[in-house]
Amino acid sequence: MSFVDILHIIIPSMIALAAPLIFTAIGGVFSERTGVVNIGLEGLMVFGAFTSIVFTLTFGDALGGLTPWLAIIAAMVVGMLFSLLHAVASITFRADQTVSGVALNFLAAGLCLFLVKLMYDKGQTDRISVRFNKTDIPILSDIPVIGDIFFSNVYVISYIAILVPFIVWYVLFKTPFGLRIRAVGEHPMAADTMGVNVSKIRYLGVVLSGAFAGIGGAIHAITVTNDFSHSTINGQGFMALAAMIFGKWHPLGALGAALFFGLAQSLSVVGGSLPFFSGIPKVYLDILPYVLTIIALAGFIGRADAPKASGKPYIKGNR
Amino acid sequence: MSKRTVNLLVPIIAVLLGLLAGAIIMLVSGYNPILGYSALLEGVIGNEYNIGETIRQATPLILAGLAVAFAFKTGLFNIGVEGQLIMGWFAAVWVGIAFDLPAGVHVIVAILAAAVAGALWAAIPGILKAKLRVHEVIVSIMLNYTALYVTNYLIRNVLTDNSDTTERIAETASLRSEFLSSFTDHSRFHWGIIVAILGAIIMWFILEKTKTGYELKAVGFNEEASRYAGMNVSKNIILSMVISGALAGLAGAMEGLGTYEFTSVKSGFTGIGFDGIAVALLGGNTAIGVILAGTLFGALKMGALNMPFEAGVPNELVDIVIALIIFFVASSYVIRVFLERKKRKGAK
Numbered sequence: 001m002s003f004v005d006i007l008h009i010i011i012p013s014m015i016a017l018a019a020p021l022i023f024t025a026i027g028g029v030f031s032e033r034t035g036v037v038n039i040g041l042e043g044l045m046v047f048g049a050f051t052s053i054v055f056t057l058t059f060g061d062a063l064g065g066l067t068p069w070l071a072i073i074a075a076m077v078v079g080m081l082f083s084l085l086h087a088v089a090s091i092t093f094r095a096d097q098t099v100s101g102v103a104l105n106f107l108a109a110g111l112c113l114f115l116v117k118l119m120y121d122k123g124q125t126d127r128i129s130v131r132f133n134k135t136d137i138p139i140l141s142d143i144p145v146i147g148d149i150f151f152s153n154v155y156v157i158s159y160i161a162i163l164v165p166f167i168v169w170y171v172l173f174k175t176p177f178g179l180r181i182r183a184v185g186e187h188p189m190a191a192d193t194m195g196v197n198v199s200k201i202r203y204l205g206v207v208l209s210g211a212f213a214g215i216g217g218a219i220h221a222i223t224v225t226n227d228f229s230h231s232t233i234n235g236q237g238f239m240a241l242a243a244m245i246f247g248k249w250h251p252l253g254a255l256g257a258a259l260f261f262g263l264a265q266s267l268s269v270v271g272g273s274l275p276f277f278s279g280i281p282k283v284y285l286d287i288l289p290y291v292l293t294i295i296a297l298a299g300f301i302g303r304a305d306a307p308k309a310s311g312k313p314y315i316k317g318n319r
Numbered sequence: 320m321s322k323r324t325v326n327l328l329v330p331i332i333a334v335l336l337g338l339l340a341g342a343i344i345m346l347v348s349g350y351n352p353i354l355g356y357s358a359l360l361e362g363v364i365g366n367e368y369n370i371g372e373t374i375r376q377a378t379p380l381i382l383a384g385l386a387v388a389f390a391f392k393t394g395l396f397n398i399g400v401e402g403q404l405i406m407g408w409f410a411a412v413w414v415g416i417a418f419d420l421p422a423g424v425h426v427i428v429a430i431l432a433a434a435v436a437g438a439l440w441a442a443i444p445g446i447l448k449a450k451l452r453v454h455e456v457i458v459s460i461m462l463n464y465t466a467l468y469v470t471n472y473l474i475r476n477v478l479t480d481n482s483d484t485t486e487r488i489a490e491t492a493s494l495r496s497e498f499l500s501s502f503t504d505h506s507r508f509h510w511g512i513i514v515a516i517l518g519a520i521i522m523w524f525i526l527e528k529t530k531t532g533y534e535l536k537a538v539g540f541n542e543e544a545s546r547y548a549g550m551n552v553s554k555n556i557i558l559s560m561v562i563s564g565a566l567a568g569l570a571g572a573m574e575g576l577g578t579y580e581f582t583s584v585k586s587g588f589t590g591i592g593f594d595g596i597a598v599a600l601l602g603g604n605t606a607i608g609v610i611l612a613g614t615l616f617g618a619l620k621m622g623a624l625n626m627p628f629e630a631g632v633p634n635e636l637v638d639i640v641i642a643l644i645i646f647f648v649a650s651s652y653v654i655r656v657f658l659e660r661k662k663r664k665g666a667k
Contacts, residue, residue, distance in 0.1 A: 094652045099600060103649060114639060231586060234586075242457075287468050294458050297454070298447055
C-alpha cells in the first residue's frame with residue numbers, strides 16, 4: 001500500500017468525521033465569546049441528530065434529494081429552541097452555567113429517547129434511506145493527486161463546514177457585531193456602559209451555539225450513524241468543546257483542532273487495517289484528543305485563556 | 320420565613336415542579352399520569368424485592384453525590400466523578416480478582432483500592448488547578464473519556480485475554496450478603512449502604528468538626544483571604560479534589576463489589592457520576608441532604624423501570640423529570656425571589 005493510497009483512505013474519513021465537530025465547536029466559540037459556558041453542546045447535538053433523523057424518516061419520500069438539507073435546517077431550529085432553556089436559566093435566572101448545561105444534556109438524552117419510544121415504539125429509529133450523495137467537487141477534483149485525495153467522492157457539507165469558520169472569523173473580528181460579542185465576554189460592565197445590551201448579546205451567543213450544535217448533530221446523524229439511538233451522539237459534543245478550547249476560543253483554531261481530532265478518530269476507526277498504524281494500540285488514538293486538550297490547557301502549547309467573563313452571570317451594578 | 324426554611328423549601332418545590340412537569344408531559348403524550356406515577360411508586364415500594372433494589376440503586380448515587388457535594392463545599396466543581404468512579408470500579412474488581420486474601424481483609428483492601436484509584440484520578444485536575452490555574456471542569460470532562468477508554472483497554476488486555484467481561488471477583492472480596500438478599504426476596508441489596516452512610520458521616524465530620532475542613536471551606540469561599548490568613552491554598556485545593564475523588568472511587572466499588580461483582584467493557588458512561596451532580600444540588604451539598612436526595616433519585620430510577628410494564632410509559636420520562644429538577648434547583652434564584660415576595664406580602 002503506497003503512501004498516497006493510505007491518504008486516500010484517511011483524509012476523506014477525517015474530513016467527514018470532523019465536519020460535525022467543526023460546526024459544534026463554532027457554536028461553542030459564539031457562546032463562550034459572549035461569556036456563557038456551554039457544557040450543553042452535547043445535548044444540543046443530540047437534539048439536532050434526533051430532529052434530522054425524524055425529519056428524514058417522515059418527509060424523505062416526499063422531498064427526495066432536498067431532504068438532508070431541510071433536515072439540517074430543522075435541526076438548527078430545534079437546537080436554537082432548546083438552547084433558549086440554557087440561555088434563560090444561565091442569563092436571566094443566573095443559574096450556574098455548568099449546572100444548567102449538565103441539565104440540558106440530561107434533558108436531551110431523556111426527551112429524545114422518550115419521543116423515539118413514543119413515535120416508533122422501540123428504542124431506536126429505522127435507518128434513513130435518503131442521505132447526502134458523495135460527489136466530486138468541480139474543477140478542484142481535476143487537480144492531479146491532491147484532487148483525488150481531497151476533493152473526489154466527498155460530502156459537499158464537509159466543505160461548507162471548512163468554509164464556515166472563515167466567515168465566523170470575519171464576523172467576530174472584523175464587524176461591529178463581533179466586537180460587541182467579544183466585549184461582552186471580556187468585560188460586560190464596560191460594554192454595558194457603552195450602551196451594549198449585555199443580556200441580548202448573550203442570548204444571541206447561546207442561541208447561535210444552539211443553531212450550530214444542532215447542525216453539527218444533524219450532520220453526524222445523517223452522514224455517520226444514519227439512525228438515532230442512545231449512542232448516536234456519544235461524546236462528540238464534549239470533543240467539540242475540547243476542539244474549541246484546543247483552538248483557543250478562535251474559530252480558525254477550532255477548525256484546525258476539529259480537523260486534527262477528526263484525524264485521530266478516523267485513525268482509530270480505520271488505522272487497524274493500515275500498515276504502520278496497526279502497530280499502535282487503539283487506546284492511544286482514542287484518548288489523544290482529550291489528553292492533548294489537557295496539555296493545551298496546562299499551557300505547554302502556549303497559553304489558552306478563556307474569555308475573561310466566561311462563566312459569570314452579569315448582574316447590573318455589581319463590581 | 321427564615322433562611323433555613325427557604326433552603327428547605329427550594330428543593331422540595333423543585334421536586335414537585337419536576338414531577339408536575341412529568342405529569343403534563345405524560346398527559347400531552349397520551350398517557351395517564353396517575354397510572355404512570357402509581358406504577359413508579361409500585362416499582363419502588365411495591366414489594367420487598369423492589370425495596371431492596373431501590374436501596375441498592377441509591378447506594379452509589381449517594382456516594383457520587385457526596386463526592387460532588389464535597390468539592391462544591393470547597394469551591395470546586397468536580398464533574399469528573401464519572402471518570403473517578405470508573406477507575407474505582409476497575410481497581411476494586413482488579414483487587415477482587417488478582418489478590419488472594421482472607422475474608423474480611425480482602426473486601427476492605429478492594430474498597431480502599433477503589434478509593435485510592437478515584438483519589439489519584441481526581442488529583443490530576445486538582446494539581447493542575449492548584450499549580451497552573453487550569454479550570455477543573457474541562458480537565459475532568461477530558462479525564463472522564465480518558466478513564467473510559469483506558470479501563471476498556473485494561474479490561475481487554477490486562478484483566479482478561481481479549482474478552483469484554485472479567486471473571487467474577489473472589490467471594491472474600493464481595494459486598495453481597497445472603498442475609499440482606501434473603502430478607503428482600505433475593506434482591507441485590509448489599510452491605511455497600513453502610514459504606515455510603517459512613518462516607519456521609521466522614522464528610523460531615525471532616526467539613527464541620529476539623530481544622531482541615533475549616534481550611535478547605537475557607538479556601539472555597541475566598542482564596543485571597545485564606546492565603547492572607549496563612550493557609551496553603553494549593554494544598555487545600557488538591558486535598559479537596561483527592562477526598563472528592565476517593566468518595567467517587569467508593570461509588571465505583573459499590574458497583575464492582577456489590578451490584579455486579581465484575582466489570583466489563585463499556586460503550587458509554589454509567590451515568591452515576593453525572594447523576595451525582597443532580598443529587599448534590601438537590602441535597603444542598605450537605606451530608607444528610609445528599610442521603611435523602613440520593614435515595615429519592617435511586618427510587619425514581621428504580622421505579623422508572625416499572626413504568627413501561629404497568630403503564631406503557633417509556634422509562635426515560637424519569638430522566639426528563641430529573642433534568643427538569645436540576646433546572647429548577649439551578650434557577651433557585653427565581654424560586655427564592657418568589658418566596659421572598661410572598662414573605663413581604665405576608666408581613667403587610
